[in-house]
Amino acid sequence: MQEYGEVKVNVDTVLFTLKDDRLHIALAPRSAEFKKDEMALVGAMMDGNRHKSLEDVVRQSLKDKAGLDKVYFEQLQTFSGTTSPDGRPRDIRWPSITVAYIALVPVEALQSKSAIERGLTLLPLADVGELPFDHNRIVSVAISRLRGKGAWSTLPGHLLKPNFTMSELNDVYNKVLGQKIDKANFRRKVLEHGMVVSVGQKVWREGYRPVEHFKLNDKVSTIDIRL
Amino acid sequence: MQEYGEVKVNVDTVLFTLKDDRLHIALAPRSAEFKKDEMALVGAMMDGNRHKSLEDVVRQSLKDKAGLDKVYFEQLQTFSGTTSPDGRPRDIRWPSITVAYIALVPVEALQSKSAIERGLTLLPLADVGELPFDHNRIVSVAISRLRGKGAWSTLPGHLLKPNFTMSELNDVYNKVLGQKIDKANFRRKVLEHGMVVSVGQKVWREGYRPVEHFKLNDKVSTIDIRL
DNA sequence: CTAATAGTGTCTTTTAGACAATATATC
């Protein structure tokens, strides 16, 4: 049997949030020696001694680099090879693959003291410059997934805090998809398909008619309609 | 810095074909010492010395275990953890992750002498029994993907040899989805969305009207309609 | 009353799906 060559397993998360009415992604300074302090996706190398699963790595790196605790995330895609399709080199140090994740949080979660102390930075999509390794490629795949319409998903809903109004949810979809969806049609479809459930309380605000509050129905992750 | 624990990278491919009007998957006897000769998904461990990318591993294992050469495949999902959601243990030897792929081939490709000599076996979905590791879980995710309707994909088309008639393509979709799609509507949608392109020749067969032949349009991988 | 947002009703247009009709070949 020939000598077996180790392959390192990286885990990188594209952390999205909605701020000032625009999508942003969060970047953290690298902690490893190589390219230390360069701004990059939140990530870590998987360690067989410490991590039981890939999700463990995601949770740990979100905790360590962004001070986050209970975050919604899902697997995006796994990347490999020496160069990315966009021509950028991946990790030149050793053979490796990268399992990428998408995470979504309300912006408040990223404004904690711990997040700021760690140097976490929010950038509007348009302002994300050149990132190390194949991170630009990963970001672009993540954006496509987030905007992927074919089947709607509850994904954008995770950018809101748990209790939201229909208008707020509508707004998030408008921002993420970059197009206005009629409020009447939006409400009907979202309710018909059980994407959200009422939290059973009206809320009064200054000056206006009270609103019903909703939360995501975690039993439904995609609804088979298009916009 | 603590001791870093190596994580092995497996690559497994769910190899689909259509035989006797039913979907089958191909299993190969394991070549590694552990669980040697048990029937399992076509796969291999990624070796940093030999493989530049995950796709290299897929191609190499399809070649070595099924005698296949130019096969359509795409990434499915990456699995990790000590136990699968179905309760079955994953690899107990060492920390590992598995990057799973789906491949689709016309059945003729699997009836080569080399494939048979290597012990490659075709099983109808219903007859796939208990597989080693988390392979049953991987198979079930693969089937969901293949049947995933929301947006149509060209996926099932790869079960056919390059030049096919509209009826043959229609048939494959019927078999894969398990439901009859009206031939008139099928033809229209597939053509309107450019999923296939005419290969520009009519073909005569015994006794009947000649047929136009088509091939998949590799620029189109999903068309945004539902059935 | 007005202002402002919440929520409903209804019409139009598009698309899916069923199914009938016609076309082109062999025998």
Next chain:
DNA sequence: GATATATTGTCTAAAAGACACTATTAG
């Protein structure tokens, strides 16, 4: 002509989308 498959046409039902209308609060 009969038979078999290929291809097109048309109608119906369902869904998407536009937009006007009503409702409920504060002031």
